[in-house]
Amino acid sequence: MKDAVKAICRIWRPEWQGMLMGRLTYKKGNGENKAYEEIIRDGKLLRVAVRGRESGEFLELILSKPSAPKEGEKRPDEAAFWKSFSADEVRAYSKALGDHNEIHYTEKPVVSGFQIFESVMEEYPSDGMKISFHHPVFSGEEVYLMEKDQKIEGYTDQLCFVAVRS
Incomplete structure (x- = not known):
């Protein structure tokens, strides 16, 4: 996956600064x-x-x-603690990939959607996955997961992302 992420980072445009990921779709290499x-x-x-x-x-x-931030679905009690991303981890990950979005380099950076996606893929390997982001995850926040069939929901205090394996 890093190959495709680096390809996106290579074509980064300055006018994309501050933009947030709404959805990310990944498909394993097909030989092409x-x-x-x-x-x-x-x-x-x-x-x-x-x-x-x-x-x-x-x-x-x-x-x-x-x-403007919207109030999202609250974290259910059955969601289990998964991880927390430190500010240094977020900055180092973004720097290593060449992700130039300034929101990943602030004092309390937004965790890169790529970093969340890659971490979810490590936990739930799949040939393909689509992840929709509903609310940003900031460094230091505790992230909880709940699996429902092929869906993985990620929460802080509220729903932050939903990943669907294909």
């Missing part, structure tokens, strides 16, 4: 090693799709400008 990239702007949304040059992995993400 032809590099591919596509950027489509649709109003407030930005769709970026790449195929990793080395691995053939496909990664598509939807970015949007942050809007």
